[in-house]
Amino acid sequence: MDNKRLEDLLKIASKVEAYKPLDSSKAFNDFAKMHRIDVSQKSPSSNIRSLIIRWSAVAACLCMLFYVGHKMDNNLNSFNSFTANDNNTVIELPDGSKATIEKDAKLFYPESFANLDTRHILLEGNGTFDVAHMPEKPFVVEYDDFNVNVLGTIFNVTKVSDEKTKIANIEGKVKVVDKQDENNYRVLNEGEFIFFSKKSFDTGIEVIPPVSLDNTRNHSIYSIYEHLYNNSAGKIHLHNNAIVDGKAVVRIDLSQSLEEIMRDLDKKTNILYDKEDCNNCYIIYQLKAKG
Template identity: 30%
Template sequence: MDRDLLYRFFEGDVSVEEMKLVKEWAEASEENGKLLRRERKLFNAMILAGHVEPADRSTISYKKKNYFIREFLKIASAVLITVGITATLFSIGKDTDDVNVAMQTITVPAGQRVNLDLPDGTNVWLNAGTKMQYPVSFMKDKREVILDGEAYFEVVHNAKSPFIVRTHAMDVEVLGTKFNVEAYSKRNIFEASLMQGRVKVKSPNNEKMAVVLLPHYKTTLIDRRLVVSNIDDYNVYRWKEGLYCFKNKPFARIMEDLEKYYDLKIQLDKKSIANVILTGKFRISDGLDYALRVLRKDVAFTYRRDKNNDVIYIK
């Protein structure tokens, strides 16, 4: 299979006929399927390492491929993301031209974040504990991703193809804009914040539950209602820079956020400090122990870590 065609397929720059050709070739033998997955991983590595340019597709030498393999392994060991072709969930085309397309899945572990470009050029930052699925090639009339966690999107404008973020609670639909979505299913929360452009937030099960956001506004799902309010602090979106920022936030809520970032359970046994209001910021890479030591300068508490069960007890 021509490598230029494969890389255009990964970028979404192919016709329906070319998609069929790649699909038929990949399913023709187990070896072809393995080769497709291997080339996809190399392509992902180049994206994550920031080495993908359209002009590079046809000039990738074996020397460069080996370099990209090393880059991929280095990134995988440092960031611990898992990138792979998983399930066939989306369809490309209509009627008899329908073509099934495999989904990419990216999972970001605790304490890390990932930046990548989607097949249409949309740039996405993924926060810690986030899982996102997207097709190797978007449909012509719509672009859909599935998000469980937090992500910041800079969507490439395409009036003929709306960009849709599906979450456990709400869908977010845009044409081209900058926005943040926090929708961790385990925490049962949903919040969408708009920085630029215009977005529509709607329930997939109730057409009447929908709001249109303008810049500098956010909507939060509270008691099964979408509540719109002003964005009063943009520092909270600096997680893209590796910072956890909080302003006038209760101690208990801060502990919940630290649970998300470090993927463990924090049990607050000292209830008297739950509502202490704090403002500050931490570099996530400094670790949980550092954050707790700094917080102890303003709040009186001790803590004990149960390493066997990944639980922190606050007393």
């Protein structure tokens, strides 16, 4: 759209007085619920928008499009931007890679990777990437303060707090590079994840190996938490001031769904957690033995 047309539209909009913005999504959800409208029969395009799959967590990073201007590859002539209206929105990228992003997350990516040396995209918010294998053309996800360089993998980026981001590598291998210091990087193998924190910027990145637990044995509460953390791709978080009893042991059937495990923990431990304020994830405030 040219500038003149945009200015004309703005002029028209400016003449509309006393306009009341309403939440049309909420209105539609209430309407559909009240009139029992099955919203599952979507057209192919809307299916892509709302297709819901697996993991991921908290959301939220407002972003501005101008940010992309200098962030994205200078060679990029045209790119798409997409803001997710729902959790777990799947976007198929031009190379066949799939990005699953959370509500309000934004993804910027070129219309084509054909004339570019790298598949460079920008993410604001949380997302999981299933990357098409193209070793000759590295896949780079740019985030706040780091880049994730990929050759062919599935990985997940979750903002844990304003200052802390978790990068979990589910399959393949990724390299997480500090944007301020390219020598500061960590390579993540399958199942590994790291926290990247602005506050611990100088101290680098801590690599935590995955924990695998045997269902038939008792395990320390903390091991169980670690196991859940590693396998829930960001759905479980410890509150900054959480109290965790690392010594107490308990037996939990870890083959259950996350919801069932949380209920089990509720019965067998003195756990305090919140789901409501966490956008479909769990924040644990206390995890202690009973009594």
